[in-house]
Amino acid sequence: MNTVLIIDDDTELAALFGEYLQQEGFGVDIANDGATGLAKALSGEYQLAILDIMLPDIKGTEVLAKIRAESRLPILMFTAKGDDVDRIIGLESGADDYVPKPCTPRELVARIRAILRRVQRDTATSSGPIVAGPLKIWSEKRKALWFERDLELTSTEFNLLETLASHVGHIVSKNELSEKALGRPLARFDRSIDVHMSSIRQKLGTQQDGRSYIQTVRGQGYQMIKA
Template sequence: MTKILIIDDDVELAGLFKEYLEQDGFAVEVSHQGESGLRLALSGDYQLVILDIMLPDIKGTEVLNRIRMESRIPVLMFTAKGDDVDRIIGLESGADDYVPKPCTPRELAARIRAILRRTQPAKGGDNGPIIAGALKVWSEKRKASWFDHDLELTSTEFNLLETLALHFGRIVSKNELSEKALGRPLARFDRSIDVHMSSIRQKLGCQSDGRSYIQTVRGQGYQLIKE
């Protein structure tokens, strides 16, 4: 049974989500404090963390930063409805996706399943890496290397880079990237893909002429370019 950790100080709402998710087949534990939630998140006992950006003792983004120092566990963040700043800060801190509050338990469960589907290693034997220039991606192991150095990627970053590698040298639309990496169509004004791509670019560095290895093609999408 998949174990989910909810870190949220809203006792009533967290209890509602816990009840619904348990009925949907998940095992759920709730922490109402950032520090105690952080310890649980790093225990290795959970497959996904749902983290509120506003907590009473420590900011949710700080909890996320500290999780990312030690773990790549998928993190779904609660953000304030309509607050783009919260969303961007959460994604830049390493969240895999966000869901605005208030949301329905059904929507939350759908987001969880979409993330989990894309974070589970593929079954079967290792067929070797996808090679796209200096990038190597092992889909089964969910591992990637860049110029033979391992990349530390969140689950969403891995999915995005894998998709670009599969289309090496070709443009991939933002909607296709959203479907592959987030498991949902790209919503209007949603900047999630842009923020994740910015993080990936920082991890890949620049070419000798200062250009990024991942190019933005305005109005079309992104492209992992061939040198």
């Protein structure tokens, strides 16, 4: 059973979502403040955490940053409906995806399952690392090396980079990246892929000539160039 941690100070909403998740076969734990949620998230007992960006004691983004400093636990952020700033800040801080409040329990479960499908790989299907120049990726281990050094990635960043590396030298559309990395079709005006890609670029750095290893192909998608 996958156990989900909900970190939200809205006790009624958290209880509602928790009850629905239990009906869908998930284990659920709830923390109503950031400090408690952070301690629980770092315990290693959960497969995913849902984190509200607005908390009474610590900002959700601060909790997220502290989790990311020590853990790759998949994080789904609750953001204010229609607030692009909250969404971008959450993604830039290392969230795997976001869902705006208010949302339906059904949508929340769909987002959770999409993330977990991408994280929980079947190790029996692996036949060795994906190699794209200085990048090596082991899908079953969720491990990436960049110039023979460990590359620290969120689960969504890993999925995106894995997809690009599998198609090195070829353009991959944003919709395909969204399907494979987030487990859902690309929504209109959704900038999630762009924000995640910006973070990946920062982690990879640039080539000697100053070019990024990942190129934006206007109107088409992204392409990892052959280094």
